[in-house]
Amino acid sequence: MKLVIDESRCKGCNLCVLVCPYGIFQEGTELNSRGIVAPVLDRPERCTNCRLQALYGRMLCGICHMICPDQAIAWIDEKPLEPHKVEVEF
Amino acid sequence: MIAPDWFREDRLPHIYCTGCGNGTVINCTLGAVEEMGWKREETVFVSGIGCSSRAPGYILTDSLHTTHGRALAFATGVKMARPDLNVVVFTGDGDLAAIGGNHFIHACRRNVDMTVVCMNNHIYGMTGGQGSPTTPPGAISTTTPYGASEPAFDLAELAVAAGANYVARWTSYHVKELTKAVAAGMQTPGLAFIEVRTQCPTNYGRHNKLRRVSDMIEHLRSHAMLVEKRDRLVQEGKPVPDDIFTVGELVRRNRPAMGVKS
Numbered sequence: 272m273k274l275v276i277d278e279s280r281c282k283g284c285n286l287c288v289l290v291c292p293y294g295i296f297q298e299g300t301e302l303n304s305r306g307i308v309a310p311v312l313d314r315p316e317r318c319t320n321c322r323l324q325a326l327y328g329r330m331l332c333g334i335c336h337m338i339c340p341d342q343a344i345a346w347i348d349e350k351p352l353e354p355h356k357v358e359v360e361f
Numbered sequence: 362m363i364a365p366d367w368f369r370e371d372r373l374p375h376i377y378c379t380g381c382g383n384g385t386v387i388n389c390t391l392g393a394v395e396e397m398g399w400k401r402e403e404t405v406f407v408s409g410i411g412c413s414s415r416a417p418g419y420i421l422t423d424s425l426h427t428t429h430g431r432a433l434a435f436a437t438g439v440k441m442a443r444p445d446l447n448v449v450v451f452t453g454d455g456d457l458a459a460i461g462g463n464h465f466i467h468a469c470r471r472n473v474d475m476t477v478v479c480m481n482n483h484i485y486g487m488t489g490g491q492g493s494p495t496t497p498p499g500a501i502s503t504t505t506p507y508g509a510s511e512p513a514f515d516l517a518e519l520a521v522a523a524g525a526n527y528v529a530r531w532t533s534y535h536v537k538e539l540t541k542a543v544a545a546g547m548q549t550p551g552l553a554f555i556e557v558r559t560q561c562p563t564n565y566g567r568h569n570k571l572r573r574v575s576d577m578i579e580h581l582r583s584h585a586m587l588v589e590k591r592d593r594l595v596q597e598g599k600p601v602p603d604d605i606f607t608v609g610e611l612v613r614r615n616r617p618a619m620g621v622k623s
Contacts, residue, residue: 284380337536340384342362
């Protein structure tokens with residue numbers, strides 16, 4: 272699975288930056304085409320939901336997804352599915 | 362996106378300001394609705410007037426957008442006419458506590474079988490930040506420029522006293538707990554009242570040195586105290602800070618309810 276921010280919906284409140292336990296969301300610096308500074312993703316493959324959702328068959332963590340007031344955070348299927356090495360820091 | 366088949370995706374992005382907590386509350390409520398497995402044809406969302414009451418407009422079910430403060434009166438009517446429907450009411454603090462205060466206590470007294478989600482942002486957000494009955498003492502709003510001098514309404518305690526069957530309070534920071542509380546409220550027959558303290562950085566935070574969304578969330582988080590912890594402090598005779606509000610499940614009981622699906 273792949274973590275994505277829908278920039279057509281994000282209003283740049285940075286609540287995801289506040290809640291992500293891995294610090295994947297970082298405050299952005301550049302205005303997008305809608306004039307909004309959307310957060311940027313820092314190595315999103317570290318996200319527990321990206322790595323293990325398929326294995327467990329349910330939503331794991333998902334706090335950013337839940338707290339996002341603009342429904343802008345989603346996980347999409349990656350194709351083709353390629354296993355890759357991930358380094359997780361706590 | 363939580364519950365994609367319940368959102369009207371063509372209406373998104375919604376009108377709420379940057380960092381408004383109402384979107385989070387919609388997420389949590391729809392998460393609970395999905396957990397309950399309700400069908401779209403059997404669910405009605407009712408709302409009054411205000412920021413919070415725009416919420417049913419983004420949900421793909423039949424909904425009622427009613428007059429100011431009268432959401433609970435309309436919802437009672439819906440439930441009496443069609444007890445087989447699941448009724449969820451979205452309402453705000455100005456809607457529920459100020460204009461609809463009487464409807465609120467009487468809906469609790471009658472214990473009508475519905476779920477009321479109150480998004481309490483401590484202010485009249487939509488009309489420009491006037492003080493509401495839930496503005497905390499000392500908070501600055503456009504109608505209380507020297508700080509609110511009146512004590513605030515504690516809506517959850519009011520619902521407990523008036524007789525609701527399930528009462529809980531959480532903040533928009535506590536998303537998982539809030540989803541569980543809404544789901545528990547939906548399972549309980551009788552009126553379930555869930556008060557959600559949400560952030561309003563635009564109209565409340567701006568005047569109260571909490572302009573950034575993270576400051577406002579941090580303020581909510583640090584002033585929330587679990588009701589069990591408050592009870593323990595009281596039992597041990599330790600002082601309870603004045604500026605906190607309790608969060609958690611305040612009551613769950615089995616008073617006779619009205620309009621329960623038989």
